[in-house]
Amino acid sequence: MNNTVSFLVTACIGLVGAFLFQFLHIPVPFLLGPMVAVLILSHVTKWRFYWPKALRNYSLIAIxxxxxxxxxxxxxxxxxxxxxxxxxxxxxxxxxxxxxxxxLTKFAKVDYPTALTSSVPGGLTQILALAEDLKGINLTVVAFFHTIRVILIVVLVPFIVHIPALQGTTSTLPSLAMGTSTTLPIWLLVVLYIFACIVAYRLFKRWRIPAATMLGPIVVTIILNVFVGIPAFDIPEWFMMLCQLIVGTHIGLMLHPEHLTHKKVMLPLSVASALALIAVAFLMAVFFMPVVENTSIVTGFLSLAPGGIDQMGIVGHEVHADVSMITMYQVFRMLIIYLCVPPMITYAVKRYRAK
Structure with missing residues (x-):
């Protein structure tokens, strides 16, 4: 089976997995579906799978x-x-x-860099990409922990925010305009940002900055959009789904279930860590956010919930919460994760190897 046929087989399996998960209403279907489908079939069949890493890199640049x-x-x-x-x-x-x-390090005997990456609250796509870029991380453990967390968050958070007792005051922060008008043609913006993001990725990689594939485009986009004044364009939803499918398929081929040791300890710990993060966010939303930020409990909870910007923003829009406040908090945490966590984990990996 040559590379072209192997690639087409891998793509078809990933696509089937994505649509199956979407049909079953499983969270993040275009990431988890391909990941699980390719993971299972690559271990139970003798088929040859092939997925170019360049596809994954360009998809992460878009994300x-x-x-x-x-x-x-x-x-x-x-x-x-x-x-x-x-x-x-x-x-x-x-x-x-x-x-x-x-x-996780003490009871599941997982190395600390992997344990730290598994516990950091962030979007599933972003954290898995970050884990793969950082050498010495057990990607299987990271994927397991964050998949459990995302499922619990997507299931529990909408249920919590729809509790009648939580419906109350609204936030005073005005809604922010997310779009920007421009006289530049859209094709020019697309070409400009593609060029800038690829250059930033290559420079960050040359400078050995962790998570260069995503951090480079993030930084250059902020500079051009906010400080230079060149407005960003909207990426179609189908294209983002395609990027998630590509990344999910790639991750599925990278996972090795046989490396997941101490399963009886890991499952309770993964559930407990997700529930603890949700509980902390809820308590802060009840006792601190209404006083300090003058938000409703629902807005405060969605602002602090350990989910992605897109997921929490969608839920916030459905329950008429202050989406601008939610976006600010989620974006700030994402900024901290991508600026602070990679160097922290890189340092932990070096210390761990030295020992």
Missing amino acids: GYSLGAAFTGDILKNMYTHIPMMTFVTLLTFSVSLLFSWL
Whole structure:
């Protein structure tokens, strides 16, 4: 079976897995579906699978661009006055993550860099991409933990925000305009941002900056969109689904279930860590956010919930919460994750190898 046939077989299996998960209403179907389908069939069949890594890289560049485009000038201006509270809740969330990373190391015998990456709250696509870029991380363990967390968050968070007792006051922060008008033709914006993101990726990689595939596009998009004034364009939803499918298929081929040891300990720890992060976010939303930020409990909870910007934003829109506040908090945590976590984990990997 040559590479072309193997590639087509792999693509078909990933696509079937994506549509199956979508039909079953499983969270993040175009990432988890291909990942699970390719993972299973690559281990139970003798078929030859092939998936070019360049596809994964360019898909992550597109995802990095979409994350950078979330940082609008209005959001960054409003962030300035909310930085103390956002920093406090982010540090509190990371403290819970550090606790569970220690428990994972102690009771499941997982190396600390992998345990830390498994416990960091962030979007599934982003964290898995980050874990793969950082050498020495057990990708199977990271994927297991974050998949369990995403499923619990997607199932529990919408249920919690629809509790009648939580419906109350609304936030006073005005809604932010997410779009920007421009006289530049769309094709020119597309070409400009593609060129800038690829150059940023290659420069970050040459400079050996961790997670260069996503961090480079994020940084250059923020610079061009916010500080230079060249407005970002919207990526079609189908294209983002395609990028997730490509990344999910790639990750499925990278996973090795035989490396997942101490399963009886890992499952309870993964569930407990996800529930702990959700509980911390809920308590902060009830007792602190209404007082400090003058938000509703629902808005505060979605702002602090350890999910992705897209998922929490969709839920917030459905329950008429303050989407701008939710976006600010989620974007701020994402910024901290991508600026601080890669160097932290890289340092932990070096220390771990030295020992």
